[in-house]
Amino acid sequence: MDHAASPGRLPGAFMTPGSSSFVDFLQGHAPTLLPGMRDLTGGEAPATPHGTTIVALAFDRGVVMAGDRRATMGSMIAHREIEKVFPADEFSAVGIAGTAGLAVELVRLFQLELEHYEKIEGTLLSLDGKANRLSTMIRGNLGLAMQGLAVVPLFAGYDLDRGVGRIFSYDVTGGRYEERDHHSVGSGSVFARGSLKKLWRPGLEATAAVRVAVGALVDAADDDSATGGPDESRRIFPVVASVTAAGYVRVPQDELGRIVEDVLDERRAEHRRDRRETGGIDR
Amino acid sequence: MSMPFYVSPEQLMKDRADYARKGIARGRSVVVLQYEDGIAFATENPSRALHKISEIYDRIAFAAVGKYNEFENLRVAGVRYADLRGYSYDRKDVNARGLANAYAQTLGTVFTTESKPLEVELVVAEVGDSPAGDQIYRLSYDGSVADEHGYGHVVMGGQAERLGTVLAEEWRAGMSLPEVLSVAVRVLGSAGEGEQGEPRAIAASQLEVAVLDRTRPRRAFRRLTSSLLEELLAVAPPPA
Numbered sequence: 001m002d003h004a005a006s007p008g009r010l011p012g013a014f015m016t017p018g019s020s021s022f023v024d025f026l027q028g029h030a031p032t033l034l035p036g037m038r039d040l041t042g043g044e045a046p047a048t049p050h051g052t053t054i055v056a057l058a059f060d061r062g063v064v065m066a067g068d069r070r071a072t073m074g075s076m077i078a079h080r081e082i083e084k085v086f087p088a089d090e091f092s093a094v095g096i097a098g099t100a101g102l103a104v105e106l107v108r109l110f111q112l113e114l115e116h117y118e119k120i121e122g123t124l125l126s127l128d129g130k131a132n133r134l135s136t137m138i139r140g141n142l143g144l145a146m147q148g149l150a151v152v153p154l155f156a157g158y159d160l161d162r163g164v165g166r167i168f169s170y171d172v173t174g175g176r177y178e179e180r181d182h183h184s185v186g187s188g189s190v191f192a193r194g195s196l197k198k199l200w201r202p203g204l205e206a207t208a209a210v211r212v213a214v215g216a217l218v219d220a221a222d223d224d225s226a227t228g229g230p231d232e233s234r235r236i237f238p239v240v241a242s243v244t245a246a247g248y249v250r251v252p253q254d255e256l257g258r259i260v261e262d263v264l265d266e267r268r269a270e271h272r273r274d275r276r277e278t279g280g281i282d283r
Numbered sequence: 284m285s286m287p288f289y290v291s292p293e294q295l296m297k298d299r300a301d302y303a304r305k306g307i308a309r310g311r312s313v314v315v316l317q318y319e320d321g322i323a324f325a326t327e328n329p330s331r332a333l334h335k336i337s338e339i340y341d342r343i344a345f346a347a348v349g350k351y352n353e354f355e356n357l358r359v360a361g362v363r364y365a366d367l368r369g370y371s372y373d374r375k376d377v378n379a380r381g382l383a384n385a386y387a388q389t390l391g392t393v394f395t396t397e398s399k400p401l402e403v404e405l406v407v408a409e410v411g412d413s414p415a416g417d418q419i420y421r422l423s424y425d426g427s428v429a430d431e432h433g434y435g436h437v438v439m440g441g442q443a444e445r446l447g448t449v450l451a452e453e454w455r456a457g458m459s460l461p462e463v464l465s466v467a468v469r470v471l472g473s474a475g476e477g478e479q480g481e482p483r484a485i486a487a488s489q490l491e492v493a494v495l496d497r498t499r500p501r502r503a504f505r506r507l508t509s510s511l512l513e514e515l516l517a518v519a520p521p522p523a
Contacts, residue, residue, distance in 0.1 A: 008388035014360035015389075022366055033371060112370055119338050119362045 022116035023109065023137065035105045035141060045148035049078035051103060053188035053220045053227040054085065054095030056156040056167045057200055058181050059209035062244035063156040063165030065093045066213035068188070068221060069236050070228025071100050080231065085239040087248040089114040092130055092157025093241050097186030102144060103151040110134055127159040131168045131176055139174030154185045158243045165243065188220030188227035195219035207259070210240055210251055214263050230260045296425075299400045303424035306402030307349045312440030314470055315346055315406050315431075316454060317417055318463040321496045321503065322408050325467035326440075328491035336493045338504035340365040340377050342410050344495050348440035349403035349424075357386060357403065379409035383420035383428055391426025400424050404439040406431075410495040410503050414456070442474045449473045464492065464512070465519035487512040 013029040026034050049071040056065040067084035070077060079100075086107050088094040094110060096103035113133060117125050125133065134155055141151055155168040167179040182200050184192035195216040204212065214230075217238050221229030230237050237260050240251040251259075313326040313335055324336040324346045335354075336346045339361045347354035361382055369377045386405060394400045405422040419431040421439065431437045436454045438446040453466045468490065472483045487509040495503045507515065 008385070009392045010360045010364060010385050010389045014363045015356055017356060017359070022363075022370075025363055026367070026370075030367070033367075108370070112366055116362065116366050119366075120359055122332070122334060122337070 020117050020120040021133075022113050025116075035102060035109065043147075047073050048149070049073050049082070049100040050226065051082060051084045051097050051100045051186070053184060053186040053192055053217060053224065054097055054154045055184040055189075055192050055196060055213050055216045055220075056093075056095065056154050056179075056182065057196060057204075057209060057212060057216075058165045058167065059204040059206060059242075061165070061206065062158045062242055063093070063167060064206075064209040064213050064240065064242045065095050065154070065156050066210075066217055066238050066240040067095050068217050068228045068238050069231070070226065072226045075225075077228075080228065080234070081236050083239050085241055086111065087241070087250075088130065088134075088155065088157070089118065089124070090247045091124070091160060091243060092127065092155065093243050093248055094134070095154045095156075095185070096151060097154070097189075098151040099144075099149040102141065102149055103153070106137060106141065106151055106153070110137060113137070124160070126161065127157050127166060130157065131155055131178075134168075135170065135174045135176040137174075138170055138172065142173060145172040152185050154183060156243060158245060158247075160245070163245070184216065184220070186220075186227070188217075188224035191223045192216040192220040206242060206244075210242070210256070210259055211263060213240055214238060214256075214259055218263060218267065230264065232260075232264075296395075299394060300425060303394075303400040303402050307404050307424065307439075308441045310348045310350075310440050312438055312442060312446055312471065312474060313346045313348050313406070314446070314450060314467045315408060315419060315437040315439075316450075316458075316463045316467055317414055317419070317435040317456070318458050318460050319414065320460065320498050321410050321494050322417060322419065323460065323463050323467065323492065323494045324406075324408075325464065325471065325490060325492045327471050327485055327489055329489050330491075334491060336491055336506075338493075338502070339382065339407070340369065341374060341501055342495065342497075342503045343377070343379050343382065344408050344493065344504050346406045346408075346439070347403055350401070353401045354403040354405065357389070357401075357405065360389070361386065361407075379407050379418045379420060383407045383422060386422050387426045387428045389426075390422060390424060394425040406437055406439060408495060410497045412497065438470070446470050446474055460494065461515045461519035464507075464515050467492070468516065487516060 019025055051071050054067045065085050069081045071079035071082040085095045088111055094107055150172045153170055159166050167183050169177050169179050169183050182196040199212040199215050218229055221227040237256045240256055242249055311327045316323050326335050328335055337358055339345045345358055364385055365377045390401055401424055407420045409418045411417050421429045421431050421437050436450050438450055450470045468485055472485045492507040492512055494505055496505055
């Protein structure tokens with residue numbers, strides 16, 4: 001199995017039995033392609049786009065995850081329609097906050113890791129297995145995180161064994177924490193969490209769960225400058241996806257548009273009522 | 284010191300080819316058929332876990348006959364090859380031709396340089412946007428590659444020649460999925476037990492069937508489980 005002796009032939013590492021993990025395979029065969037494996041000199045990290053608020057909540061048949069569309073670089077808006085919520089595989093979703101470039105690469109590798117396992121083994125990883133795998137991958141990024149290039153994902157999926165939706169949050173060291181009912185990460189998460197606490201209730205059905213997620217993002221955007229609210233003039237809405245026994249489904253743009261309008265109308269109506277009651281000018 | 288034996292290269296290669304062919308002939312056949320919405324793969328395989336047909340990448344599948352450990356090793360290598368390529372470049376840059384070439388080199392090198400050839404025969408297939416864009420490559424134990432596109436159907440394995448004749452009579456372009464599946468089952472069943480056995484009816488539970496369905500969005504590969512297969516076979520029209 002000497003690669004050099006016969007060029008063109010699949011390298012020995014490809015033919016070695018064993019690992020079902022793509023990351024492990026890369027580590028042996030092409031470690032430079034792995035994120036977090038690069039040597040970096042010390043010093044301050046350069047300014048890079050950051051992704052912000054992600055929310056996830058459980059509902060009666062699964063989980064809903066949503067992310068705003070803004071990426072910021074310092075006080076500047078770097079991008080207005082970045083996507084921060086992705087399908088990890090058919091039955092799970094991953095949302096990312098933190099250094100956008102690294103986070104997107106991490107998601108790409110995570111998606112591939114799950115798919116690779118599925119193809120090699122002919123079966124899906126358990127939801128806990130997927131969550132642990134993500135943990136290891138974040139830990140691999142610790143060196144960069146120490147320099148300020150941190151990635152903090154939120155992972156949610158449908159547990160096929162238990163028949164419920166589950167949510168996992170992480171810290172920069174790869175610590176994994178299972179959350180009850182709902183959670184949010186990113187700079188706007190303080191406000192989103194407050195909002196989720198008030199809006200979420202047990203046994204929500206699918207559309208109501210999407211409304212709660214959108215509402216939480218609107219609240220986060222209201223108070224956090226790094227979180228973008230729904231952009232009505234450009235019609236850029238958050239990315240909202242649900243994961244149920246039927247798999248990962250992104251809420252279609254027109255349906256989401258209606259829900260966003262609804263949430264905003266409701267907020268406007270409340271605001272008007274508020275002004276009337278307090279004797280404001282907006283009669 | 285004794286003189287080493289002289290064996291002519293022709294004899295050496297012939298012996299190896301005979302050896303590989305014998306190994307392959309022991310296994311059951313796999314049929315690969317184009318239909319209007321994709322490519323179907325079928326084989327008689329009572330095992331639910333040890334597959335002869337697998338997904339390699341979004342639009343690419345793999346089917347094999349011969350020695351399980353050898354083609355399983357090649358399958359895993361193919362998945363690694365495709366995933367690495369897709370990760371380094373883009374998912375669009377992974378194609379069946381590149382994979383078929385890598386397999387051909389590997390099979391050819393093993394055949395000529397190692398003491399024992401691989402006792403396998405493979406098909407690497409990719410679905411395109413239309414039947415004309417489909418690619419089907421058949422690879423032999425010695426590394427030879429045949430581009431089977433244009434024929435629309437391939438048989439590999441023990442009684443490939445006999446089954447190929449039956450298949451060529453029954454298959455035509457533009458068939459629906461239930462139609463090609465019923466053709467596949469009849470063709471596989473025409474290889475009776477033993478050399479001159481009677482045609483058999485193979486139960487859906489004894490079949491391993493998968494498709495590359497071009498109408499599916501990203502990952503085109505789908506296994507047809509026995510309950511779904513029974514439904515599909517039930518709607519198929521009787522043979523003309």
